[in-house]
Amino acid sequence: MIAFVTALVFSSARHGAFLAWDDDINITGNEHLRGLTRENVGWMFSDASYMRRYVPLTWLNWAVEYELFGLTARSSHLGNVLLHGINAALVFVLLLRVLALVRGDRRMPRDVPWLAAAAGALVWALHPLRVEVVAWASGRIYCLAGFFLLLATLAYLQAATGAPDAPERRRWRIAALVALAASLLTYPLAITFVGVLLVVDALLLRRLRLGPGAWSDPVSRTAWLEKIPFVLLTAAVALITIAARFQARGIWTPPPTLAEFGGFERLMQAFYMWGHFVWKPWVPAGLTPVPSTLLGFNPWGLPFLASAAGVLGLTVVLAWQRRRWPGACALWLAHLCLLVPVLGLTERPQFPSDRYSYLQGVLWSLAAASAVVWALQRLTRWQVLAPLALGGAACAVLSVDQIRVWRDSETLFRHVHADLAGHPYRTDLAMRLGDTLRLANRFAEAEPFYREILQVEHAGQRVAVAHFGLARMAQAGGRTAEAEAHYRQALQANPGYAEVNVGLAELLLSARRPAEAVPPLRRAVELWPANLLVRHLLGVALLQSGESGEAVAVFAQAVQMEPRFVGGWGNLVGALLAAGRNAEALASGEEAVRRHPRAAETHVAHARALRAAGRLNEAAAALTRALALTPDHREARELLAQVNGGAPAR
Numbered sequence: 001m002i003a004f005v006t007a008l009v010f011s012s013a014r015h016g017a018f019l020a021w022d023d024d025i026n027i028t029g030n031e032h033l034r035g036l037t038r039e040n041v042g043w044m045f046s047d048a049s050y051m052r053r054y055v056p057l058t059w060l061n062w063a064v065e066y067e068l069f070g071l072t073a074r075s076s077h078l079g080n081v082l083l084h085g086i087n088a089a090l091v092f093v094l095l096l097r098v099l100a101l102v103r104g105d106r107r108m109p110r111d112v113p114w115l116a117a118a119a120g121a122l123v124w125a126l127h128p129l130r131v132e133v134v135a136w137a138s139g140r141i142y143c144l145a146g147f148f149l150l151l152a153t154l155a156y157l158q159a160a161t162g163a164p165d166a167p168e169r170r171r172w173r174i175a176a177l178v179a180l181a182a183s184l185l186t187y188p189l190a191i192t193f194v195g196v197l198l199v200v201d202a203l204l205l206r207r208l209r210l211g212p213g214a215w216s217d218p219v220s221r222t223a224w225l226e227k228i229p230f231v232l233l234t235a236a237v238a239l240i241t242i243a244a245r246f247q248a249r250g251i252w253t254p255p256p257t258l259a260e261f262g263g264f265e266r267l268m269q270a271f272y273m274w275g276h277f278v279w280k281p282w283v284p285a286g287l288t289p290v291p292s293t294l295l296g297f298n299p300w301g302l303p304f305l306a307s308a309a310g311v312l313g314l315t316v317v318l319a320w321q322r323r324r325w326p327g328a329c330a331l332w333l334a335h336l337c338l339l340v341p342v343l344g345l346t347e348r349p350q351f352p353s354d355r356y357s358y359l360q361g362v363l364w365s366l367a368a369a370s371a372v373v374w375a376l377q378r379l380t381r382w383q384v385l386a387p388l389a390l391g392g393a394a395c396a397v398l399s400v401d402q403i404r405v406w407r408d409s410e411t412l413f414r415h416v417h418a419d420l421a422g423h424p425y426r427t428d429l430a431m432r433l434g435d436t437l438r439l440a441n442r443f444a445e446a447e448p449f450y451r452e453i454l455q456v457e458h459a460g461q462r463v464a465v466a467h468f469g470l471a472r473m474a475q476a477g478g479r480t481a482e483a484e485a486h487y488r489q490a491l492q493a494n495p496g497y498a499e500v501n502v503g504l505a506e507l508l509l510s511a512r513r514p515a516e517a518v519p520p521l522r523r524a525v526e527l528w529p530a531n532l533l534v535r536h537l538l539g540v541a542l543l544q545s546g547e548s549g550e551a552v553a554v555f556a557q558a559v560q561m562e563p564r565f566v567g568g569w570g571n572l573v574g575a576l577l578a579a580g581r582n583a584e585a586l587a588s589g590e591e592a593v594r595r596h597p598r599a600a601e602t603h604v605a606h607a608r609a610l611r612a613a614g615r616l617n618e619a620a621a622a623l624t625r626a627l628a629l630t631p632d633h634r635e636a637r638e639l640l641a642q643v644n645g646g647a648p649a650r
Contacts, residue, residue: 015074016136020413080133123368132287132406173226203322203327272293294349410436453465467490491504504520514541539555556572600630
């Protein structure tokens with residue numbers, strides 16, 4: 001019932017679109033997810049740079065979804081909704097298990113722990129802080145990592161509370177280790193989970209001692225030894241994660257140095273993050289994926305000093321009173337542990353995003369469940385359940401309203417753009433809005449957002465994007481001179497902007513200025529070495545500029561890089577013919593047909609080479625085969641008419 005209610009409240013999320021908010025990087029623009037081929041699976045388990053994290057099970061999950069459903073926006077969002085519902089049910093089971101451990105043999109009505117666990121699970125599941133994870137396709141990372149971590153926690157509790165010599169304990173520990181590995185390989189959110197296990201063993205299960213004599217006590221020694229596989233696993237993933245982050249490249253910037261972001265600033269940012277997720281669940285208003293507090297901050301400001309004082313003060317008090325309030329102390333220490341991976345110790349800026357509460361929020365649901373147990377033993381059922389029902393309904397309403405914010409890129413960006421009024425980072429959202437509207441051919445609406453960027457900033461990537469967007473719109477409107485001016489201004493702001501180099505080259509080629517198109521295309525090839533279409537454009541520009549020899553080299557390299565590139569073979573044959581290397585053109589044409597016998601383009605290219613060699617009958621046969629494959633192939637028809645008419649090769 002909990003899973004069903006959760007899925008029902010979040011069901012409107014299934015209508016959401018893929019967003020230009022990492023979905024374009026993680027899912028729609030990731031060619032490695034297009035099926036479970038050997039190459040794709042090999043990439044999934046060997047790459048740690050694409051997302052700056054080692055996340056093979058995340059990629060595998062989306063690749064399997066592609067095989068089954070085509071990886072559509074609807075399938076992705078529906079999968080998130082169903083997985084979140086399952087996680088809500090697992091949270092219920094976990095709360096029920098923990099309440100049984102905490103309450104021990106104390107007698108209470110049979111329905112009390114069930115009602116309390118249900119209330120706690122629904123508090124967690126329906127809270128509007130969960131919306132970002134569920135309504136955002138890329139939020140699957142958190143849903144799936146959370147699913148495996150909940151299984152790991154349940155398995156560990158089963159192992160830790162079993163009979164000391166029972167063989168089932170070992171099997172449950174192995175299950176917990178496997179589930180933790182799956183969580184870490186989905187997304188490394190649980191790299192400090194071993195700390196939570198230590199807290200549980202020390203304060204709740206009382207099977208692990210931290211002081212003198214800890215190793216001499218057999219029970220405590222066993223508890224310590226059981227942690228070794230968990231520590232080794234976590235350390236391995238942590239090392240890979242750190243290495244991936246510090247070797248960031250491409251669209252990812254390296255982590256800031258201590259000179260750029262000092263140790264004191266990092267510490268105060270951490271205190272703020274720890275404090276934020278204490279009070280934010282009680283004030284779920286103004287939710288946004290870009291909270292602006294940490295975009296640029298004074299570490300001596302009141303919010304940061306108050307956070308540091310609150311976190312340190314509460315830690316000292318609860319540690320001092322740990323014997324009197326072991327449950328509260330355990331919850332607090334677990335809160336500190338679970339948030340360590342998202343404190344942003346290597347990031348600037350860092351956002352206290354709602355998604356970071358997905359795992360940590362389970363702790364507050366446990367606190368809520370404990371409070372319900374206490375209330376149910378002192379008040380009537382209706383005195384407790386009526387306020388809980390109202391609170392749950394309020395959470396559901398807020399969540400449904402928040403889901404609308406994540407409906408599509410434009411809605412999300414307009415929401416955040418308005419929320420950042422007066423903040424310098426607003427230009428980032430203006431850039432995203434401009435691109436979203438431009439790609440929808442809504443040029444009149446896009447232009448003011450690009451102009452907003454240019455009014456505020458005068459250099460950098462966002463300025464380059466603004467000029468690029470204005471250039472595209474001017475080019476679409478036939479205003480060639482204006483488009484060229486914007487392209488060149490974009491390159492002044494960012495010479496390494498590959499799309500601008502390509503856009504300028506395309507403009508120059510269409511204006512029949514191929515020699516001027518060659519330099520930006522050379523730069524684009526340096527920036528996009530694996531992009532075959534850019535190499536194709538460079539070859540075309542070189543060929544049109546009379547540099548047929550270099551064009552041959554470019555096209556030859558393209559087909560060597562990707563022999564399945566049909567158009568590349570035709571270009572290579574054409575360049576060889578232009579260079580007067582007819583024998584090589586004929587050999588390349590034969591190779592193209594051998595590799596792609598079902599492609600009309602290769603037969604046409606072969607026919608051109610045969611015609612140049614004077615073998616007109618064979619050329620006519622090749623063109624006939626091309627037309628059999630593609631009856632409306634214009635070039636094949638025209639060339640066949642010339643060959644049959646005995647026209648000389650050109």
